[in-house]
Amino acid sequence: MAVTGWHRPTWVEIDRSAITSNIKQEQSHLPDHVALLAVVKADAYGHGMLEVAKIAKEAGAQGFCVAILDEALALREAGFEDFILVMGAVPVEFAALAAQNNIALTLFDVEWLTELSTMKTAELPLHVHLKVDTGMGRLGLRSMEAVKEIEAAIAKRDDVVMEGIFTHFATADQQETSYFEQQLACFREVVDSLQERPAMVHCANSATALLHEQGDFDAVRFGISMYGLTPSPEILPILPFKLQPALAFYTEMVQVKELQPGDHVSYGATYEATAQEWVATLPVGYADGFIRAYSGFHVSVDGILMPVIGRVCMDQCIIQLPQKYPVGTKVTLIGGPNSADEAAQHVGTINYEITCLLSERVPKKYIH
């Protein structure tokens, strides 16, 4: 069991109204017939799956997408009766469990269907969405023949229903669209070649949903931008509306002290004070998701940036202050001027990973 630190002043704040606003804004850009599916995999990108699912549903999301079957089962266990698609690969032995729970699975391999013995144990048929690899090179059927073969195989069974077909773009978050257009054309061609168009034809992640018309599709899979983050810094200037980041990560100074020239800080004694200076110890470290690579990054206090000095430890780190501050002063670790995008840039990663890294040790508080 992961222990959550309710008795330590380090916490994540999640603004419900930001998530609601991001969903409603996106929906106002979508034709009425296009469903918004909230992507809540990976504990809702670190925002808390069940709470986000509730917020998203209230905001108008018409279903959920997750990566693994356990996430879908957790939603069902919590009482969500909405549409759920598992986008990752599920071992065939768990197909009946998915069917019993009315959870749609992703089908990307005809072998999987062959191995699926009859689903008579389940009262409900298994709903599947065909995944077409149009250029992502990750999961999916890779040829028109494979799609046709699997469509024919499904048609022969009464325990499997082909509810949808989808693809995923590799470059939707780039301004240059030629590779994207190629994938889109390929997907359209595959869909047009089907004997029967399934109920849910979908291709859009956040970047696609934000930047490209969805009129001839039935749903979008809205992930990162539901949380108010841009799919990439590159498309920030061309987003159709202002995203509102939902997550902020806070702590408080637990010790404030004055260093003398020559004093050192943290493991390896890598930081040495060259003058008298004020520093503060923060009760947060890499075990919380405030990773070692944040050494040299900054946090903020009332919008004033302050550098993280020395090595970030497992449970603590030290920041340099411009002046003496009282113990208990609130510090923003991620949020405001030191946004997830800034943190990602410092570390050489993407904002997705910044929020996913937050550990269960950090309690989540939902506001608004």
Ligand SMILES: *Cc1c(COP(=O)(O)O)cnc(C)c1O
């Ligand atoms: C995670 C995922 C999404 C959501 O992507 P965002 O960029 O977060 O919107 C959509 N589709 C698939 C297949 C995914 O794996």
